[in-house]
Structure formats: C-alpha cells, structure tokens
Amino acid sequence: MKDLKDKVAVVTGGASGIGKSIGLALADKGTHVVVADIEPDTAEAAAEEIARAGVRTLAVGCDVADMSAVEQLAERAWSHFGHVELLFNNAGVAGGGPLLDATANELHWLFDVNVFGVWHGCRVFGQRFRSQGTPAHIVNTGSEHSLGIPNTQIGFYTATKHAVLALSDVLRREAPDNIGVSVLCPGIVRTDIWNAARNRPQAFGGPQDGAPEARVMMEYGVDAREIGRQAVAGVERGDFYIVTHSHVRKYVEERAAEILAAFDSQAPYKEGDDRYEVDAIIARVMAAMQEGKS
Numbered sequence: 420m421k422d423l424k425d426k427v428a429v430v431t432g433g434a435s436g437i438g439k440s441i442g443l444a445l446a447d448k449g450t451h452v453v454v455a456d457i458e459p460d461t462a463e464a465a466a467e468e469i470a471r472a473g474v475r476t477l478a479v480g481c482d483v484a485d486m487s488a489v490e491q492l493a494e495r496a497w498s499h500f501g502h503v504e505l506l507f508n509n510a511g512v513a514g515g516g517p518l519l520d521a522t523a524n525e526l527h528w529l530f531d532v533n534v535f536g537v538w539h540g541c542r543v544f545g546q547r548f549r550s551q552g553t554p555a556h557i558v559n560t561g562s563e564h565s566l567g568i569p570n571t572q573i574g575f576y577t578a579t580k581h582a583v584l585a586l587s588d589v590l591r592r593e594a595p596d597n598i599g600v601s602v603l604c605p606g607i608v609r610t611d612i613w614n615a616a617r618n619r620p621q622a623f624g625g626p627q628d629g630a631p632e633a634r635v636m637m638e639y640g641v642d643a644r645e646i647g648r649q650a651v652a653g654v655e656r657g658d659f660y661i662v663t664h665s666h667v668r669k670y671v672e673e674r675a676a677e678i679l680a681a682f683d684s685q686a687p688y689k690e691g692d693d694r695y696e697v698d699a700i701i702a703r704v705m706a707a708m709q710e711g712k713s
C-alpha cells in the first residue's frame with residue numbers, strides 16, 4: 420500500500436514498544452491510528468503522543484485473546500473513522516522457561532494472546548476488509564523465532580511465533596486480492612516485553628513480575644522506533660516477510676540446508692512424485708466436487 424496518508428490503522432499492543440513505534444511511524448506518514456491495548460490508560464497516553472504528529476487517534480482498551488473484545492474494537496474503529504485500511508496484530512507476550520519444566524498454564528496463555536489474538540484480528544478485520552472492498556493490509560507481528568531460531572528457555576514463545584508465520588502464510592493465499600498480508604519478524608528489540616506477565620489473567624496463574632535478567636537482556640535490543648519504521652516501510656513495499664536483524668539469515672540458511680540434506684539422503688525426487696503435491700490434489704478434488712454439483 421503505497422499511499423498511507425489519511426488511511427486508518429488499528430495497532431494492537433499499541434501502547435508500548437514495537438506497537439507504539441508502529442503508531443508513531445504511521446503518524447509520520449499521515450495515517451490516523453487506533454491504539455488498542457489491554458492497558459487502557461497506557462493506550463490513552465500513547466494515543467496522545469501519536470496525535471502530536473497531527474493525525475487523529477483513538478485509544479481502545481482491548482484484550483486480543485477475547486474474540487468479542489476484538490469485534491468491539493473493530494466496531495469502535497469503524498464507527499469513529501468510517502473506514503479502516505490497516506491492521507497490525509502486534510500484541511504479544513513472552514514467558515515459559517525450559518520445556519521440561521514449563522507449565523501447561525503458561526502455554527495456554529501464550530497461545531491465547533500470541534496466536535488466538537492474531538487470528539481474532541485476522542478474522543474480524545479480514546471479514547470487514549473483504550466487505551469494504553478497498554485496498555487493505557494486515558501485518559502480524561511474528562519474530563525472529565518465526566524463522567527458526569531455536570533459542571533455549573523460550574520454546575513456548577517460539578512455538579507461538581511459528582504459528583503466527585503459518586497463519587500469515589496461508590492467509591496471504593486465501594485472502595481476497597484487496598487484502599495484503601505481511602509478517603514482521605524482528606530480532607531483539609528494547610521494549611517492556613520482559614514484564615509481560617504483569618497482565619497475565621488469574622486463569623493462567625495471575626500477574627507476575629518479569630525476571631530481572633530478562634529486563635537486562637532487553638537492553639541489548641534495537642531501538643523500537645527503528646522497527647516501527649521498518650514495519651511501515653514493509654507495508655508500503657507490500658513485502659510479505661518484513662525482516663530487521665541481519666544475523667537471523669544464518670539460522671534460516673542452516674535450517675534450510677539441514678532440511679534439504681534430509682531430503683537428499685532420505686527422499687530424493689523420483690519421476691512422478693509431483694502427483695502428491697497437496698495444492699494440486701486440492702484443486703483436483705475441488706474441481707471434481709464442483710462438477711458433481713453442476
């Protein structure tokens with residue numbers, strides 16, 4: 420989407436870190452911004468800061484893990500602005516610990532926010548974008564962990580970010596032509612995500628302070644403002660993968676090389692193997708069913 424001026428964007432997790440930086444970068448382009456966050460007061464403060472760039476803003480308290488809250492968010496955004504063109508499914512939380520010691524509660528919480536939250540946004544806003552019929556774009560915040568970095572201690576988080584890539588990759592094929600899709604895959608960024616469990620619901624163990632070592636780690640991250648600008652530039656270019664940290668490339672290469680080596684040794688191509696390609700099978704089955712109907 421080349422011209423972002425006077426478009427309207429909804430940014431979840433927009434009160435802090437990468438989300439607030441996306442809002443600020445959008446405001447520099449003249450885009451009006453809805454700041455949606457589970458912390459309404461922080462969302463209000465971020466909306467005021469973004470509005471200083473001369474755009475209109477709206478703050479909405481919203482827990483993305485709750486589908487009905489995301490429906491209400493869309494309703495508020497459309498009734499306030501009359502149209503919305505951009506959705507950044509950015510709200511996310513981190514936690515977990517080593518896989519052998521982590522708890523199921525932690526896994527449920529991370530999937531609720533990082534995966535269900537993203538899907539809720541895709542579904543609710545995607546359906547509205549489809550009806551609206553004008554160019555629209557959805558950006559899902561994944562991570563370097565979407566691309567295959569297997570850091571220890573954060574296996575649950577990594578699993579959720581793989582899921583975000585998978586959802587985004589299928590959505591870009593299923594979505595109608597007026598809806599573009601991107602996945603934002605940053606490496607470490609200086610934000611408050613180390614303290615994400617401050618808002619963990621009782622059902623998943625309740626609020627908890629972040630570990631001091633996690634806070635110190637974040638200090639090594641890139642400035643969030645830089646990631647906000649890169650996310651917006653990715654939308655302007657229409658890129659699917661929006662990548663920001665060059666070191667991630669070597670992990671992508673290593674993973675691809677290991678998988679390709681497995682194919683070379685265990686399942687080398689034989690004449691006729693193409694008949695098992697699922698895309699072609701789906702097309703054939705759908706065509707046959709369609710023919711049966713007519």
Ligand SMILES: NC(=O)c1ccc[n+]([C@@H]2O[C@H](COP(=O)([O-])OP(=O)(O)OC[C@H]3O[C@@H](n4cnc5c(N)ncnc54)[C@H](O)[C@@H]3O)[C@@H](O)[C@H]2O)c1
Nearest residue numbers: 432435436437456457482483510511562607608610611612
């Ligand atoms: N910081 C990093 O190193 C890094 C790297 C790659 C990807 N990410 C991803 O970037 C996204 C933003 O994280 P950040 O680093 O800016 O962290 P952050 O904690 O600074 O910001 C996250 C925001 O999301 C909000 N939030 C949390 N749960 C929510 C919910 N259920 N509903 C609505 N809002 C909710 C928080 O209140 C906060 O304002 C996340 O998806 C995260 O996984 C972060």
